[in-house]
Amino acid sequence: MYKYNDFDEAFVRERVAQFRAQVQRRIDGALTEDEFKPLRLMNGLYLQLHAYMLRVAVPYGTLNPGQMRQLAMLAERFDRGYGHFTTRQNIQYNWPKLQDVPDMLDALADVEMHAIQTSGNTIRNVTSDHFAGAAADEIEDPRPYAELLRQWSTDHPEFQFLPRKFKIAVTGAPNDRAVVRAHDIGLQIVKNDSGETGFKVIIGGGLGRTPMVGKVIRDFLPKADLLPYVEAIVSVYNLLGRRDNKYKARIKITVHENGLDKITRLVEARFVELRPHFQGADVALLERIAAQFAPPPLPEVGLGAFEQAFDSDPVFRAWVDSNVAEHRVPGHAIVTISLKAHGQTPGDATAEQMRVMADLAEAFGHHELRISHEQNVILPHVARADLYAIHARLRAAGLATANAGLISDIIACPGMDYCALATARSIPVAQQIATRFDALKLEHDIGPLKIKISGCINACGHHHVGHIGILGLDRAGVENYQITLGGTGTEDMVVGDRTGPGFAYDQIVPAIERIIATYLDQREAPEETFLDAYRRLGMAPFKAALYPVEKAHAA
Amino acid sequence: MAVVVTDAGFAPDDWAGTVLELAPDADPNEVDLQAPLICVRFPSFADGRGFTIARRLRLAGYAGRLRAKGHVIADQYAMARRAGFDEVEISDDLAARQPQEQWRARADWRAHDYQARVRQGV
Numbered sequence: 001m002y003k004y005n006d007f008d009e010a011f012v013r014e015r016v017a018q019f020r021a022q023v024q025r026r027i028d029g030a031l032t033e034d035e036f037k038p039l040r041l042m043n044g045l046y047l048q049l050h051a052y053m054l055r056v057a058v059p060y061g062t063l064n065p066g067q068m069r070q071l072a073m074l075a076e077r078f079d080r081g082y083g084h085f086t087t088r089q090n091i092q093y094n095w096p097k098l099q100d101v102p103d104m105l106d107a108l109a110d111v112e113m114h115a116i117q118t119s120g121n122t123i124r125n126v127t128s129d130h131f132a133g134a135a136a137d138e139i140e141d142p143r144p145y146a147e148l149l150r151q152w153s154t155d156h157p158e159f160q161f162l163p164r165k166f167k168i169a170v171t172g173a174p175n176d177r178a179v180v181r182a183h184d185i186g187l188q189i190v191k192n193d194s195g196e197t198g199f200k201v202i203i204g205g206g207l208g209r210t211p212m213v214g215k216v217i218r219d220f221l222p223k224a225d226l227l228p229y230v231e232a233i234v235s236v237y238n239l240l241g242r243r244d245n246k247y248k249a250r251i252k253i254t255v256h257e258n259g260l261d262k263i264t265r266l267v268e269a270r271f272v273e274l275r276p277h278f279q280g281a282d283v284a285l286l287e288r289i290a291a292q293f294a295p296p297p298l299p300e301v302g303l304g305a306f307e308q309a310f311d312s313d314p315v316f317r318a319w320v321d322s323n324v325a326e327h328r329v330p331g332h333a334i335v336t337i338s339l340k341a342h343g344q345t346p347g348d349a350t351a352e353q354m355r356v357m358a359d360l361a362e363a364f365g366h367h368e369l370r371i372s373h374e375q376n377v378i379l380p381h382v383a384r385a386d387l388y389a390i391h392a393r394l395r396a397a398g399l400a401t402a403n404a405g406l407i408s409d410i411i412a413c414p415g416m417d418y419c420a421l422a423t424a425r426s427i428p429v430a431q432q433i434a435t436r437f438d439a440l441k442l443e444h445d446i447g448p449l450k451i452k453i454s455g456c457i458n459a460c461g462h463h464h465v466g467h468i469g470i471l472g473l474d475r476a477g478v479e480n481y482q483i484t485l486g487g488t489g490t491e492d493m494v495v496g497d498r499t500g501p502g503f504a505y506d507q508i509v510p511a512i513e514r515i516i517a518t519y520l521d522q523r524e525a526p527e528e529t530f531l532d533a534y535r536r537l538g539m540a541p542f543k544a545a546l547y548p549v550e551k552a553h554a555a
Numbered sequence: 556m557a558v559v560v561t562d563a564g565f566a567p568d569d570w571a572g573t574v575l576e577l578a579p580d581a582d583p584n585e586v587d588l589q590a591p592l593i594c595v596r597f598p599s600f601a602d603g604r605g606f607t608i609a610r611r612l613r614l615a616g617y618a619g620r621l622r623a624k625g626h627v628i629a630d631q632y633a634m635a636r637r638a639g640f641d642e643v644e645i646s647d648d649l650a651a652r653q654p655q656e657q658w659r660a661r662a663d664w665r666a667h668d669y670q671a672r673v674r675q676g677v
């Protein structure tokens with residue numbers, strides 16, 4: 001893992017001191033509320049429906065146990081004993097007081113963490129594959145590049161007041177677990193014909209009101225060109241992006257309105273100007289960073305008691321089947337700790353649970369934890385022989401829900417319960433779907449299925465790329481939920497199709513049940529996933545199940 | 556009377572020569588690089604185009620005096636200097652609300668600069 005050097009340490013301390021002074025200047029009137037707003041946003045502080053919210057970066061989703069324990073401490077001391085993990089590998093605290101925030105930031109700095117650029121119209125926390133460094137399909141660990149981008153984008157003087165927020169994601173594997181095609185810039189590590197590694201560069205993806213699949217601007221970018229190329233893109237966007245309408249200000253609209261050809265010409269021209277100013281200090285820095293991400297020693301070990309436990313304990317077996325993924329080293333595994341216990345708020349963890357996860361990472365996981373964009377926590381390097389012991393401790397802490405990748409592993413944005421922009425509730429819908437299918441005992445039979453729920457068209461719950469997407473709207477003061485089917489956020493990203501008119505709050509769970517019943521009825525075999533079945537069958541049978549009256553008319 | 560802010564603090568505007576004033580949507584490719592003083596206007600502190608314009612002028616070789624003019628706040632002084640501006644011109648009102656200590660506090664803009672690390676390795 002990356003370890004702060006003196007420079008990083010001094011930087012975050014200085015930044016906290018500046019923010020402390022800014023809070024004071026806001027209180028004494030030197031800064032207007034308008035002027036204070038972008039400054040607090042640059043330090044992760046939002047004003048929500050009921051109170052402030054502090055969003056803390058977990059850069060590229062990687063944490064050590066000491067950091068996790070500090071997050072637990074913050075939850076207890078400044079929040080209500082829990083924290084909320086988000087879809088962008090951040091953790092949010094929902095009830096801090098303004099005057100406490102500088103102290104919270106100092107406590108974060110104590111463990112080499114910060115809340116810098118987790119909001120505002122600037123380059124946000126760079127996200128990455130939560131299986132990085134552990135996945136069998138990986139070409140190269142993407143996190144050193146993410147860390148280099150973190151350093152380059154932090155306090156970048158040109159890019160603190162962009163037309164709109166700007167999100168970058170990096171993946172090192174062909175199977176995209178970082179949703180890079182839904183980012184302002186997506187970087188995918190690839191090999192070219194001569195066997196060199198570089199990046200496929202994708203721009204202009206995004207969800208929100210106008211979902212767009214990112215477009216490839218460079219098929220192969222040599223690694224040493226990364227910073228000047230990314231800088232060229234953001235620099236072109238800073239001048240060209242619209243500032244007259246915040247809903248048209250993201251780079252996806254800039255690309256859409258100007259055309260990829262024009263953007264490519266401008267970016268390549270800018271890149272030629274910028275390239276000579278990166279003389280290798282960035283490459284040397286990258287090498288120093290990469291050395292710190294050296295994988296832990298993982299000897300090939302035996303399975304120990306694993307097989308016997310797997311055969312004899314059905315609860316353990318169900319959990320292994322859904323929550324344990326293949327590791328690149330035989331005898332090891334990647335564990336997904338579900339923060340989606342049926343009926344709980346997706347992504348929430350109590351301070352006590354955070355400590356349990358920290359302890360497990362220390363005892364069994366080479367001191368590493370990850371936060372996934374699916375709002376779960378990952379132990380990336382554990383021996384299979386230890387899985388049974390890990391499972392037992394997770395169970396005791398209410399963390400052993402066997403549902404990773406299944407119907408109750410739902411992404412839901414905060415919605416009406418917290419968010420000032422919401423038009424509908426999303427958390428209770430997630431809770432009801434999870435509880436309902438748990439009661440039906442159908443979850444494991446249904447198999448891989450991603451449901452994603454947003455509480456307004458801003459789409460923070462990524463509903464467009466859910467196999468089943470749910471969007472909560474407000475129709476004349478009444479909550480109304482639209483459903484989309486067939487979306488996916490992976491390397492073959494597709495935006496889902498709308499089924500038709502929306503459903504009332506008390507009708508949305510029955511509607512999902514009808515969709516699932518149709519799938520179970522029409523799938524060719526249990527191995528045919530919901531997404532595959534939808535691709536084969538199309539919308540018609542699902543529409544018929546959802547809107548029976550209209551079908552009668554059409555017949 | 557406007558106030559001009561430099562690393563030394565506040566001073567009245569001492570410039571008597573010609574001024575080339577650029578709108579925030581100016582195309583940096585079409586600017587006369589021989590102008591002795593270029594002013595880039597900031598209509599609002601939230602509009603960051605001027606930072607990129609400054610940077611591009613410097614990269615294109617502009618060696619004259621470069622000034623950010625308009626609604627720039629003290630907290631942006633370090634960004635302005637790092638982007639290539641020499642100074643910032645603000646209104647008397649803003650100068651009264653954000654006195655020179657608040658600007659001088661960021662006269663250390665060379666310190667804690669990630670850009671210097673990734674570009675020059677310092």
Ligand code: SF4
Pocket residue numbers: 413414415416419420421422423454455456457458459460461
């Ligand atoms: S999708 Fe809407 S309701 Fe949900 S968090 Fe985003 S802005 Fe808030």
